[in-house]
Amino acid sequence: MRVAIVGPTYPYKGGGAQHTTELAHRLTALGHEVVIESWRAQYPSFLYPGQQTISAPEGEPFPGVRRELDWRRPDGWLRCGRRLRGADLAVLTLLSPVQVPPYLGILAGLRRATEVVALCHNVLPHERKPYDAPLVRALLRRVDRVLAHSEEQAGLARGLAPAPVRVAGLPPHLPSKGESLAAPGGEMLAASKGESLAASGGESLAAASGGVRRRLLFFGMVRPYKGLDLLLRALARVPGVSLTVAGEFWGGLEETRALVAELGLDDRVELRPGYVAADDVPGLFAGADALVLPYRSATASQNAWLGHEHGLPVIATRVGALADHVTDGVDGLLAEPGSVDALTEVIGRFYQDGEPQRLRLGVKAVDPEPHWAAYTAALLSAGA
Incomplete structure (x- = not known):
């Protein structure tokens, strides 16, 4: 199967980036052809006050990565969607509602040519703003499947959109000796x-x-x-x-x-x-x-x-x-x-x-x- 994962990976740091990277490694080990469509610029800095990127990889980088997505460039969102038409499965990794506008652009370029799964780390943020639910609803109504990490999160997803929802617990990303x-x-x-x-x-x-x-x-x-x-x-x-x-x-x-x-x-x-x-x-x-x-x-x-x-x-x-x-x-x-x-x-x-x-x-x-x-x-x- 040809799988495209849209999400952060190195040089971005953090649990979302590591999960995306490890998922790509795992799917490749299962015999699938995998590419990560990642970010050149993921968020405006005022929306993420911490350090976004790092200079050295934390763990084994995935070799098949395109880093072309930019929150400031809607034309790039559409181009990404067109590229994904060649995949059997597209996985949109949802970490924040801020990602939804680029994902909607990707879906517009995709034109339903590929099955799409929204992989929701959090369906809605812990500290919510008025626009969060409408944005996530707009995304979930346009995908084929939703994967949530708990029954509680699955309930939130089902309340927002009719797409089928599966639940799978977030798997461990655990330290190996000297490699954290x-x-x-x-x-x-x-x-x-x-x-x-x-x-x-x-x-x-x-x-x-x-x-x-x-x-x-x-x-x-x-x-x-x-x-x-x-x-x-x-x-x-x-x-x-x-x-x-x-x-x-x-x-x-x-x-x-x-x-x-x-x-x-x-x-x-x-x-x-x-x-x-x-x-x-x-x-x-x-x-x-x-x-x-x-x-x-x-x-x-x-x-x-x-x-x-x-x-x-x-x-x-x-x-x-x-x-x-x-x-x-x-x-x-x-x-x-x-x-x-x-x-x-x-x-x-x-x-x-x-x-x-x-x-x-x-x-x-x-x-x-x-x-x-x-x-x-x-x-x-x-x-x-």
């Missing part, structure tokens, strides 16, 4: 090749280098839905525990600094704003007892798997796929979302005598192969 990458705002993903970073027997790198540090890690792009403010307020109630916050801030950095000062946490909270280079990621995880995901809401996420792949227990809220990836009391702890009290209680429970070590021993690395097999099968048979 950062997702939007520093959320690390990696190629699913090579050895796990989890030490043998489930012992974490932190354990291997000595004991309980009484330090937690919040890792990734900081946005309101991720609940950092809730975590800071909970931390203020748990004496003797520190926190590292590493990743790009999607606004709100000064407000976060002010909250840290207001709560008297200046000596316990380390803020490391900005893109986290791949070489710095293992050290961040090695210096923590647990990865904390205090999200108010979530869809599909790699982050629980990410913590486990580094050998760390995960403290997470019961939202989206996070609760599916953490076994409460075995390899992490779960709390109800949106509650400072719940986070306070679960952090206190985590630091009971012997609990960090016990949970660390329960951490196991995930095998990505069955997840990817199910995912590619769902993509290729999305209308069945």
